[in-house]
Amino acid sequence: MRNLxxxxxxxxxxxxxxxxxxxxxxxxxxxxxxxALTDSTPPLLDVAFAEAVSADSIVLSQARTTLxxxxxxxxxxxxxxxxxxxxxxxxxxxxxHSRLLRSYFVTLGLLADTSGDSAIGDGAKSIVDxxxxxxxxxxxxxxxxxxxxxxxKAAAPVAVGAFRSVALQRELEARADAITKxxxxxxxxxxAIAEQMRSDIGLRLQKxxxxxxxxxxxxxxxxxxxxxxxxxxSLKTPITLAAIEAAAAASENLRVSFIxxxxxxxxxxxxxxxxxxxxxxxxxxxxxxxxxQP
Numbered sequence: 492m493r494n495l496x497x498x499x500x501x502x503x504x505x506x507x508x509x510x511x512x513x514x515x516x517x518x519x520x521x522x523x524x525x526x527a528l529t530d531s532t533p534p535l536l537d538v539a540f541a542e543a544v545s546a547d548s549i550v551l552s553q554a555r556t557t558l559x560x561x562x563x564x565x566x567x568x569x570x571x572x573x574x575x576x577x578x579x580x581x582x583x584x585x586x587x588h589s590r591l592l593r594s595y596f597v598t599l600g601l602l603a604d605t606s607g608d609s610a611i612g613d614g615a616k617s618i619v620d621x622x623x624x625x626x627x628x629x630x631x632x633x634x635x636x637x638x639x640x641x642x643x644k645a646a647a648p649v650a651v652g653a654f655r656s657v658a659l660q661r662e663l664e665a666r667a668d669a670i671t672k673x674x675x676x677x678x679x680x681x682x683a684i685a686e687q688m689r690s691d692i693g694l695r696l697q698k699x700x701x702x703x704x705x706x707x708x709x710x711x712x713x714x715x716x717x718x719x720x721x722x723x724x725s726l727k728t729p730i731t732l733a734a735i736e737a738a739a740a741a742s743e744n745l746r747v748s749f750i751x752x753x754x755x756x757x758x759x760x761x762x763x764x765x766x767x768x769x770x771x772x773x774x775x776x777x778x779x780x781x782x783x784q785p
Contacts (some may be wrong), residue, residue: 522600652755
């Protein structure tokens with residue numbers, strides 16, 4: 492898969508450099524990059540949830556010793572599991588949101604290549620209508636201690652430019668503002684997840700570092716043969732967090748590129764940056780798939 496994606500990136504980079512003066516033609520490239528990014532969301536959410544469960548389990552195991560009765564322990568476990576199920580529902584909503592954006596990107600690429608097709612336009616409207624249903628529950632979501640609304644930006648109207656494709660211009664005039672808000676929401680949810688994930692990972696690493704680095708160092712006797720390697724790894728940013736943060740950054744650049752394209756001035760620079768960002772996310776996701784979960 493990595494080889495195939497590498498070939499795709501190489502082709503896309505060549506195309507971007509060749510079509511900088513033709514904004515409508517860049518929509519197809521934007522659609523490819525947006526599709527690749529949204530395809531990366533589900534595996535990222537899987538690792539985010541695994542980190543959440545890992546951190547919560549540490550808290551439960553520590554609190555368990557303070558509770559005497561089986562009833563109290565069971566109540567604590569059930570309340571904790573209910574909160575995790577609520578978070579899993581948020582991740583499911585974000586997955587649906589990402590898939591709808593993916594469908595819109597594909598539709599946008601088709602519109603850029605046609606002079607007028609009402610059926611494609613109707614399809615785009617249906618996608619945006621479905622996104623609007625998901626929008627409030629995602630914007631009002633609470634991911635652990637992080638509120639998505641804290642990361643949502645104030646939206647400014649998009650000044651849609653003139654395009655050779657009448658169908659594309661009609662679509663952007665009708666829904667560019669709405670899509671800009673959805674792209675910003677995608678970035679806001681991922682940022683909220685990254686913020687909470689940083690806390691979750693910190694709790695897990697604190698426990699691991701004490702058991703695998705501090706205690707062996709303090710205790711008498713020889714250090715484990717891999718002690719230095721353990722310490723090196725403990726000082727690095729975990730790949731799970733790096734992947735989520737990269738996806739949030741790429742989502743923001745996706746929004747910036749969409750606005751630039753919609754305004755008709757071309758987005759060669761922002762698309763080139765987006766290409767690098769998406770490449771980073773995809774590479775990290777591929778590595779995550781081969782790594783053991785926390």
